[in-house]
Structure formats: C-alpha cells, structure tokens
Amino acid sequence: MKKILCVGHSAYDITYLLPDFPIENRKYRAQDRIMVSGGPAGNASYLLGKYGEQVSYITTLGNDVYGREILNDLNEVGVDTKNIIMKDEIVTPCSIIIANGSTGSRTIINYREEKKVEGVEFKYKTSPEIILFDGHELDLALKAIEKFPDAIKVLDAGTYKEGTRVLGTMVDYLVCSEDFARDYCGMEKIEEKDFEYVLEKLRELNKNTIIVTLGERGSIMKKDGKLQKFKAFKTKAVDTTGAGDIFHGAFVYGLSNNFSIEKNIEFASACASLSVEKLGGRNSIPEIEEVLERIKRG
Secondary structure, three states: OOOEEEEOOOEEEEEEEEOOOOOOOOOOOOOEEEEEEEOHHHHHHHHHHHOOOOEEEEOEEEOOHHHHHHHHHHHHOOOEOOOOEEEOOOOOOEEEEEEEOOOOOEEEEEEOOOOOOOOOOOOOOOOOOEEEEOOOOHHHHHHHHHHOOOOEEEEEEOOOOHHHHHHHOOOOEEEEEHHHHHHHHOOOOOOHHHHHHHHHHHOOOOOOEEEEEOHHHOEEEEEOOEEEEEOOOOOOOOOOOOHHHHHHHHHHHHHHOOOOHHHHHHHHHHHHHHHOOOOOOHHHOOOHHHHHHHHHHO
C-alpha cells in the first residue's frame, strides 16, 4: 500500500432518471432521483478510502450545505481532508445529471467558478507516493507536482481542456477517455482501424504510459511498441455517471497494490462495469468483493 493524494474537482450531484432523453420545452416526472457527492477526483478518493487505502484529497469547497455534505462523506470513509480549502467566498458546484433509462447514458450540466486560491500549504508528514489529477484545480495540481516531484503521477483526462492538456505532458500515466482522445486527435469518431494512429498521436502529448478507455468497447494501450486491446466486462447499463471516475480510482488502487498493468486495467474495468448497473455516481462504487467476483466470472 502506498500513500495517495488526489487533486481535483468536487461537486454535489443530483441525478434524475428519465425513460428517454427529454425533448425541449416539455415537463417531465422523473422515475427516480439520487442526490450524492461527486466530482472525478472526489469520487476516486472516496473509492480509495472505501477500499482501505491511505488517501488524502485536495479540492476547493464552499462553506455551504453542499460543501459540508461532501466533506462529511469523505471523512466517513477515512479520506484525509485536512488540506481541503473551504471558504465562504467559494460556491460549491452542483451538477444536474439526466440519466437516460433507455440507453444508460448520462448528460451532466455543471457550473463552477474557477477562482485562484492564494496561500495554499500542503501539510503532510510524509510525501505521497502516487498523485491522481483530474485536470481541474490546475494551480493546486501544479503546486502538488512542484512539492512532490518524485510521486507517480496519474491523470484522469476525461475531457480535453487546459488542465488536462497541461498536466498531460507531466504525468507517468495518461489515462484518457474516448472523448479526450477524439478531441485531441481532431476526429469525429474512433474506429478500430484508428487505434494505432490515436495512440501514436497521443504520444506527442505524453511519452509515458497511455491508456484510452472506450466504454463498452474496452480500452487500448501500447506496451513494448505493440497494441494491446482489453475487452470490457458485459453489463447492463442503467447510468454511466461516475464510471470513468471509478475506473481511475480503481486504477490507482492497482498501482498502490503493485498490480501488473494488465491486471490493473482488468480490475478497473470490472469496477467500472459494476458501477453502471446502479443509478448515481459515488453511491454506485461496488464493494471490492463484488469486483473480484466479476473478474473471476469473466
């Protein structure tokens, strides 16, 4: 087990389940609703705490009802929250999420105010050995890299934006979504014939380990110059909210426990496949025993 630090975005998620995606200018009654803390690095840190890892988290929160709820959730699973920045002048982001019951897809609407935070101190007795970033809170991320240069660095590159573009050049593991890869490569879609090109193109950004997650098509990477394809676990998706966050958290768990890269991707994929079978994000993080059972069943 290694000491882990997560740096990034927190939000409070309100998810509504609808039978289909809504049509403009109509009223709908949701089939279900879930209200839970979220955010990419926040969900990953929660998973790591739930799985017994020594994990701390840095983010910015408002001293408001959503911010306090997020803080309480993290403390419940043993996440070290002492370096979280909570201020009255910050408004904790809230995401409205529409889960499409017919496809399992999710649409997220979020508003956050990017404010520069001054005078940040990282108070740790021992340095983290692994740091996970999600591309948000870029100033905090860069300070963490400066303070802990020897840590293994992982980027959850969910979308192509300034933070993921900057941090993408600085990490040991660039674990990116299909959306990120498509936008970076300037493509409308990624087909199997494009896999080699996409991975080579991404090497312009990062020369280390690159993994592209492709949802129900699995994931791809190159090892020793050879393309490797990993199948996704079969699942019936109800809501894909948080699946990427959970994949990245599980991937960091594998790094902490010295999994091989192949075993690590398998573990993270199994974890994410279980999460999409429930409505909501953080609340859908499976028990570790469930993950191991899914891997065993294949």
